[in-house]
Amino acid sequence: MAELFNIMKNPKAGFDAALAALRSGGLAAVPTETVYGLGADATNGSAVSRIFAAKGRPDFNPLIAHVSGVEMARSIAVLNDVSLKLASRFWPGPLTLVVPLKPGATIAPAVTAGLETIALRQPKGIMADLANALGNPIAAPSANSSGRISPTLAKHVMDDLGDKIDVILDGGNCDVGLESTIVKADDDGVALLRKGGIAVETLEMFLGQKLRPGTDKPKVEAPGMLLAHYAPRTPVRLNAPCANEGEVLLAFGPGVDDGPAVRNLSPEGDLHQAAHNLFAMMKELDMCGATRIAVQPIPQQGIGAAINDRLERAAASVERRA
Numbered sequence: 001m002a003e004l005f006n007i008m009k010n011p012k013a014g015f016d017a018a019l020a021a022l023r024s025g026g027l028a029a030v031p032t033e034t035v036y037g038l039g040a041d042a043t044n045g046s047a048v049s050r051i052f053a054a055k056g057r058p059d060f061n062p063l064i065a066h067v068s069g070v071e072m073a074r075s076i077a078v079l080n081d082v083s084l085k086l087a088s089r090f091w092p093g094p095l096t097l098v099v100p101l102k103p104g105a106t107i108a109p110a111v112t113a114g115l116e117t118i119a120l121r122q123p124k125g126i127m128a129d130l131a132n133a134l135g136n137p138i139a140a141p142s143a144n145s146s147g148r149i150s151p152t153l154a155k156h157v158m159d160d161l162g163d164k165i166d167v168i169l170d171g172g173n174c175d176v177g178l179e180s181t182i183v184k185a186d187d188d189g190v191a192l193l194r195k196g197g198i199a200v201e202t203l204e205m206f207l208g209q210k211l212r213p214g215t216d217k218p219k220v221e222a223p224g225m226l227l228a229h230y231a232p233r234t235p236v237r238l239n240a241p242c243a244n245e246g247e248v249l250l251a252f253g254p255g256v257d258d259g260p261a262v263r264n265l266s267p268e269g270d271l272h273q274a275a276h277n278l279f280a281m282m283k284e285l286d287m288c289g290a291t292r293i294a295v296q297p298i299p300q301q302g303i304g305a306a307i308n309d310r311l312e313r314a315a316a317s318v319e320r321r322a
């Protein structure tokens with residue numbers, strides 16, 4: 001079983017244990033501002049292969065490498081002007097940049113699934129500090145079994161993967177609650193590969209240009225965006241005004257209170273609060289033994305677009321399994 005450290009009470013003990021695990025080729029689950037990541041030293045091939053084994057993740061789906069900052073990013077990859085501009089504005093934060101890997105970089109090939117590009121992110125907080133202390137990037141997908149809902153609490157990680165990893169750091173509830181936005185800046189502009197914690201509108205405003213959809217090579221450009229992602233066990237019904245007989249309700253906005261069969265993502269109608277609560281509330285409703293989770297409409301603006309993206313995948317993946 002994984003050793004669990006509460007880093008809100010005792011940050012040093014947890015940091016040291018996670019660093020020791022990473023240094024010796026082990027796996028450490030570490031909170032970030034988005035979701036919990038399942039980390040390994042990105043330069044250690046056997047450590048990285050343990051990530052794929054623990055998650056049951058297909059080996060064609062590359063990982064995000066978490067860096068301590070722009071300097072570490074530039075030591076292993078080529079950041080063009082637009083990527084640099086994005087990094088300096090949004091790092092540390094929930095933005096992942098897909099950039100060309102530098103020839104000769106000592107990143108384990110499994111991290112990039114053999115691609116010539118690598119996904120890089122400087123997260124807020126302890127993950128970046130660990131990368132700095134390790135002296136290497138930390139490869140870390142979300143710390144959940146492949147295809148399931150991402151963890152926003154240490155307990156989610158323990159329940160799902162506790163018997164397969166070495167250390168779990170409990171940093172409480174993840175702030176943003178949704179994975180990072182993934183973009184790729186190249187000669188054709190900036191492609192959006194995954195909606196996430198930074199709204200498309202925010203990026204477009206900053207860049208002064210529209211993002212283009214990154215769907216030209218789905219297998220390579222967004223392999224993590226398969227329909228089987230974010231699957232609860234209970235079927236999901238979207239755009240439901242209210243729950244029917246046998247259903248539990250994932251509500252949004254005023255007038256609906258939490259109860260045994262109801263969770264409200266944000267009674268105030270705040271989309272950031274809804275993102276923050278989304279995965280934990282979906283998991284709670286999934287445990288109710290209901291016939292279906294009815295989900296009230298979420299506005300398709302700002303981070304609401306990323307919330308709807310995850311909800312649509314959750315609904316579609318259950319349909320596909322059925």
Ligand code: TXA
Pocket residue numbers: 032034035036037038061062063064094096098112115117118119121123140141142143178179180181182193194220221222223224225
């Ligand atoms: O917020 C996040 O991004 C979290 C935290 C832990 O950082 N991580 C995360 O990792 O969501 P994961 O593995 O669940 O999703 C990584 C996504 C996948 O969709 C993968 O296909 C994509 O990044 N990806 C990784 N490398 C890529 C590359 N070279 N080109 C295109 N997509 C890539």
Ligand code: MG
Pocket residue numbers: 141142150224
């Ligand atoms: Mg994931």
